Amino acid sequence: MNLDWYYMARGPLFKFAVLFFLFGMGYRLFMLLFLGWKKDYAPARGSAIVGIVKAFWHHAWPPEGLREVYKGRLLAVLSGDIFHLAAFTVILFQPAHVKIWGKILGFEWGSLPMPIVDIAAGIALISLIVMAIDHLASPVRHLTSTTMSWLNLFFVFLPLLTGWMTYHHLWLPYQTLLTFHMLAVEWILIWMPLSKMSHFLYFFVSNVIHGVKFGKMGTL
């Protein structure tokens, strides 16, 4: 191997991916905000703020009617939550990542010891596998999963796997592993605005919008 890919992945490709991500997310966010809203003429029957809080709460803890869908699949459902917790532990608290965030944001926070990050990465990887199995095993989820959902799972799996391999320095020269990791991350940056992975932003926007709407109606 020569190191050309290493330089590409750390240099031009990284810059391109970040700019594409920002451009894409800027587009999607403003598109959502400016698509035009219907005026709500109905008198408010509840509080918008309470609605917002409840909307977020219902995401963490499914309401009565929805629990039926989750029956017998507790592990699978929890795997989603666990995945997010574990993945964010890795993304936000791995020492190298902390330095990168610090450089971008201009301020820094403490990092976690490597073994803890390592375990978090392992948990995130396993929970992704559990989710994948659930996609196949649960009839409802099977019906709602599309090629896109499989791609999403796969593309999230890659940066975690390559990062974990890099840390453990498995089989290949360190630079090669880091190249794979960087490429996987860059791909996800590009993929995010193009796919449902933009839910990392929409999740908040839509919960606020729905919270306000249904909160006012008093139906949440």
Next chain:
Amino acid sequence: MKTIYEELLERGMTRRDFLKMATVLTAALGLEHTMVGKVVAAMESKPRLPVIWLEFQDCAGCSESLTRSHDPYLTKLLFNDISVDYHETLFAAAGKQAEENKEKIMKEYAGKYVLVVEGSIPTKDGGVYCTVSGKTAIQQLKEAAENALAVVAIGTCGSFGGLPHAYPDPTGAVGAGSIIKDKPVVNVPGCPPMPEVITNTIAHVAILGELPELDYLGRPKAFYGNTIHDRCPRRPFYEQGKFAESWDDEGAKKGWCLYKLGCKGPTTYNACAVIKWNEGVSFPIQSNHPCIGCSEPNFWDNNHVYDPVAFPPGLGDAAGMNKAGAAFLAGGALAIGSALLASQQKKKAAKGGEKEG
């Protein structure tokens, strides 16, 4: 032609001393103890291989490093017994006389000498930026390499272009391996390389007449098989997440990991953490300075010396941040534009619909 053994006997060495020497040499070459027999056999059956040492765009720091080897035995062996027959800095002869001598060796030992290259080779503008006795470095290198048994590139410059190759690279500097394609090139990078690694690698080729096992960048695995990070005495602190955050904080005083202060140990393959410098006294990390990754290609451009290895070059600089902000706003502007256009079209369509209706 006399074998190395015969030459040593002639110089008054006893068989006993010779065997002792072979044992020490085997260890020095990074070979296993069981290989002593092979080293002895090679010296008993093979003639000495002369070494021709060329210098191109360099600071002679690698030669300086070589003369500081704390293995005087091996250095003496290399210079007196294996013999470096031509070395621009260390050679007593100069000018025409030296050139003639070099040509004589190249003819006399065609196919049997080891060519050592220190410094990078300029390729821009016909290679005019480095000439020795009227010939460009490229010509000199090609001529000398033609009949060499093997080429050993010394230093990051000789191996990968090194500092002259760093941005903006005015001379188009490259390493020997980019010019010599029909011959094995062993790379011994470092800025400078460790003296022991230089002597041992040259001795390996010159005595055994074969190349050591190489990694994917042509470096001897015996010395470049592990990263600095793999063998770093501060590694436990890295694992525990204990980092020095500035040069004089508590962490720095307690000898914690230097990752956040820019240590390139994790991406650097070299033997510093094991062999150490100045007769095994210390190496940068032990002396409270991060590794700058000098034995890796492009180490100078790859990152700022004090930026953590994880930073892509230029991350977070003002120009980059402005571009990032601009990209986000451009995306937003495009969205607003198309949303407005869509709503106008909707209105138009609605009006048109009314008319038609």
